Amino acid sequence: MDKKLRIDLQRTPKHVAIIMDGNGRWAKNKGMNRIFGHKSALTAVRESVESAAKIGVEAITLYAFSTENWNRPKLEIDALMSLLVSSLKKELHTFQKNGVLVNAIGRIENLPKKAQKVLKEVRNETKKNTRIVLTLALSYGAREEIVNAIKNISKKVVNKELNIEEISENTINNHLYTFNLPNVDLMIRTSGEKRISNFLLWQMAYAELYFTDVLWPDFREEHFYDAIIDYQNRERRFGKTSEQITE
Numbered sequence: 001m002d003k004k005l006r007i008d009l010q011r012t013p014k015h016v017a018i019i020m021d022g023n024g025r026w027a028k029n030k031g032m033n034r035i036f037g038h039k040s041a042l043t044a045v046r047e048s049v050e051s052a053a054k055i056g057v058e059a060i061t062l063y064a065f066s067t068e069n070w071n072r073p074k075l076e077i078d079a080l081m082s083l084l085v086s087s088l089k090k091e092l093h094t095f096q097k098n099g100v101l102v103n104a105i106g107r108i109e110n111l112p113k114k115a116q117k118v119l120k121e122v123r124n125e126t127k128k129n130t131r132i133v134l135t136l137a138l139s140y141g142a143r144e145e146i147v148n149a150i151k152n153i154s155k156k157v158v159n160k161e162l163n164i165e166e167i168s169e170n171t172i173n174n175h176l177y178t179f180n181l182p183n184v185d186l187m188i189r190t191s192g193e194k195r196i197s198n199f200l201l202w203q204m205a206y207a208e209l210y211f212t213d214v215l216w217p218d219f220r221e222e223h224f225y226d227a228i229i230d231y232q233n234r235e236r237r238f239g240k241t242s243e244q245i246t247e
Helices: 023-029 034-039 042-054 067-071 074-097 113-126 142-158 169-173 221-232 242-246
Strands: 015-019 059-066 100-105 132-140 186-189 208-211
Touching: 023 034, 034 074, 042 059, 042 074, 042 132, 042 221, 059 067, 059 074, 067 074, 067 132, 074 100, 074 113, 100 113, 132 142, 142 169, 186 221, 208 221
Parallel strands: 015 059, 015 186, 059 132, 100 132, 186 208
Antiparallel strands: none
């Protein structure tokens, strides 16, 4: 049976986050350098976004480049930034065809000027699309995001724009990079690693975590649907008992 047919379209996650892991190992297994692995991962990105759009997922966020990734060799960083630019240009037609609104979170100002320019252009070109929001986490770190939110909230308290007693979860949500996105329902990580690596820590408080041994360049539509089916077979209680959920 087609895996897509096994999915309950009334219970698809609103927001799926993906840690795209395994490019380097995939390339090494083939006797190639890490950069070859990154370039070979574009099909996985395309199929994941298209698959999500097909079943009604509202938002998909990809961990594309973390704050820690700046510590990698300069050659790899330069290649990744060049790949970001070329991929955004190449995929613009696909974004438009599939109704994908491109978004970005993180310290975008730390990216090379050319990458910032192309990213801005693609975001502007896709801003009217409404089928699915694709968010690229670039120069992103969840702890830094939370620290930044606390600083901005603190400034409002000092300036008497906000009463400290009024601070709530919603206040924090509204000061995160993802203020316009729903909380993460499902997080997928490829390559067999089982950690969340400073990714959307606040937003994933109640997310279902799905880990697969598939290396990211090999990740395809069927693997994405495997994760969705697994998600739908879980009982999401949000602190309640099974009996309460049943009732």
